[in-house]
Amino acid sequence: MADYNQGLYKSWVPKPVQLLLIVVFTFFILSMNPVNAGNIGMMVGDLGTMQEYLIMANFATFIGMGASIPLILRAKLRFRSKEIMVFSLAVTALLSFVIGTTNSPELIIASSFLMGFFKMLMLMEFILPLMFILTPDGKRGKFYSIFYPFSIVTGNISGYYFANLAYQTTWQYPHLLTAGLCLLLIMISLLFQHNQRFARKMPLFQIDWVSIVFFAGTFLFMSYFLSFGKTLNWFDARNIRISFWGSLISFVLLTLRQLQLKRSYISFGIFTKSNVRSGLIMLLFMGVFLGSSSLQNTFTVGILGYDMVTNASLNLMMIPGVILAGVVAYFWFKNEWPIKMFIFSGFAAFFLNSVIMYFMMVTELNYESWLLPMFLKGYGLSAIYIAVWFYILDKLEMEPMLQAIGLVLVFRSFVATAVFSSFFSWLQYQFQWESVNNLAVYLDGNLMSSQVALSGYKNIQLNAILAANKKIYGLICIASIGMMIYVIQHHFGKVRFSRLRWEEVRFNGVLRKRKTSEAKILRERAEEIKGAAGATF
Structure with missing residues (x-):
């Protein structure tokens, strides 16, 4: 009989060292990003390309991660863990080197998609052991309350470190460093990981690669549409029209193909469940707040004049809020309280963050004033990620969940954020010009020289940006009230209404006694079954 090993490392590796290696690998894998948001400005200036290409590359990473999720179980049953890790790390090292040395934005987008694809394969190798180590009782809520804050904190710390490193050197250096770290991790994997299989070897058959192409095409076309829409004036540009119809046609072909396959690549069955539909609506709500990050960047860089390191340091202020949400969630799930009020607290934190940002739209601001709004933003982000996910x-079967979770992941990390980020960017442009027109009423070219008029042009633009941001934050505050009302009235699986039906039945004394006796026997049998099931688990 074949010898299987569902762990990661060889038997002679001490348990504490195994745990340390799992944490270190998870930290570095979460930190591997093909495009660091804090370095985009420097990359745009050095490459001489449009910022939208790099925004699209960032979205392509999440699309690649979503495309690989339905293949995770197949890959794990076909290849050894060491083979998956070594090959994925080698490809990631090569792609990081390509990104750090190329001048082609299209090549950066393609490399970002592939890096996201292999990043998810590597990440799942460590999520499963971490789940059993952190929550041996199998309660997913307690695991999410630990893992999601860890992943958010890791992203914030690594983002600040790479921004600082690029500021001190060049934007290429973090990518070359990532390639070097991947090679180091390959050597550690070869040394410590075992050569045994996870389970019985299964061939890679019935994988529909055409569906993967349609899936990638759907969201890559959509990312181009949302990234370049404002710049190319939406449907006035031929490329925007092509991307719109390309995304729509690819999605239709993807859906039709799943109906013809015996083993579908993506399952749409879970979207008929009430909790999935309601959860997607709340993730869309969260996209409103995450999309407002573009307004914050415009304010910090354009108005306050922060450099890339100072701007990236603001994300470090989110860490206390992220950790607090994780601690609250852990005890919340431990006590098995209803999650309604915990989700409500996350949206309330985002609402307070928007209210504070509304009043912070001024030309001069103390750096310490960011502590409270970023703390609230961190708490809201972590709380909603944990509870809504x-x-x-909840109560989904394993196979349909794996087939559909990639689509949900892309919706959460790309669609919800990109839609509102693009919408707010367009809305800010419209409001900015409206504010300029309003301010121009008070200027008279006959009463001032051209020099004086030009000297005041900068102040007019700054005040127009502030007024536009303030309008959008006001709209977000109004919308968030509706979001909180939706959360507070939602049932979250609890039965709210019941219907009592009456039947005319004649009961005599003997029949009533028999019914009572049968009910007592049923209760006793149910307790026996419940006790046996508890002992079995």
Whole structure:
């Protein structure tokens, strides 16, 4: 009989060292990003390309991660863990080197998609052991309350470190460093990981690669549409029209193909469940707040004049809020309280963050004033990620969940954020010009020289940006009230209404006694079954 090993490392590796290696690998894998948001400005200036290409590359990473999720179980049953890790790390090292040395934005987008694809394969190798180590009782809520804050904190710390490193050197250096770290991790994997299989070897058959192409095409076309829409004036540009119809046609072909396959690449069955639909609506709500990050960047860089390191340091202020949400969530799930008020607290934190940002739209601002709004933003982000993700995946079967979770992941990390980020960018442009027109009423070219008029042009633009941001934050505050009302009235799986039906039945004394006796026997048998099931688990 074949010898299987569902762990990661060889038997002679001490348990504490195994745990340390799992944490270190998880930290570095979460930190591997093909495009660091804090370095985009420097990359645009050095490459001489449009910022939208790099925004699209960032979105392509999440699309690649979503495309690989339905293949995770197949890959794990076909290849050894060491083979998956070594090959994925080698490809990631090569792609990081390509990104750090190329001048082609199209090549950066393609490399970002592939890096996201292999990043998810590597990440799942460590999520499963971490789940059993951190929550041996199998409660997913407690695991999410630890893993999601860890992943958010890791992203914030690594983002600040890479921004600082690029500021001190060049934007290429973090990518070359990532390639070197991947080679180091390959050597550690070869030394410590075992050569045994996870389970019985299964061939890579019935994988529909055409569906993967349609899936990638759907969201890559959409990312181009949302990234370049404002710049190319939406449907006035031929490329925007092509991307719109390309995304729509690819999605239709993807859907039709799943109906013809015996083993579908993506399952749409879970979207008929109430908790999945409601969870997606709440993730869309969260996209409103995450999309407002573009307004914050415009304010910090354009108005306050922060450099890339100072701007990236603001994300470090989110860490206390992220950790607090994780601690609250852990005890919340431990006590098995209803998650309604915990989700409500996350949206309330985002609402307070928007209210504070509304009043912070001024030309001069103390750096310490960011502590409270970023703390609230961190708490809201972590709380909603934990609770809504738990609610969406609650009571789902393993196979349909793996087939659909990639689509949900792309919706959460790309679609919801990109839609509102693009919308707010367009809305800010419209409001900015409206504010300029309003301010121009008070200027008279006959009463001032051209020099004086030009000297005041900068102040007019700055005040127009502030007024536009303030309008959008006001709209977000109004919308967030509706979001909180939706959360507070939602049932979250609890039965709210019941219907009592009456039947005319004649009961005599003997029949009533027999019914009572049968009910007592049923209760006793149910307790026996319940006790046996508890002992079995």
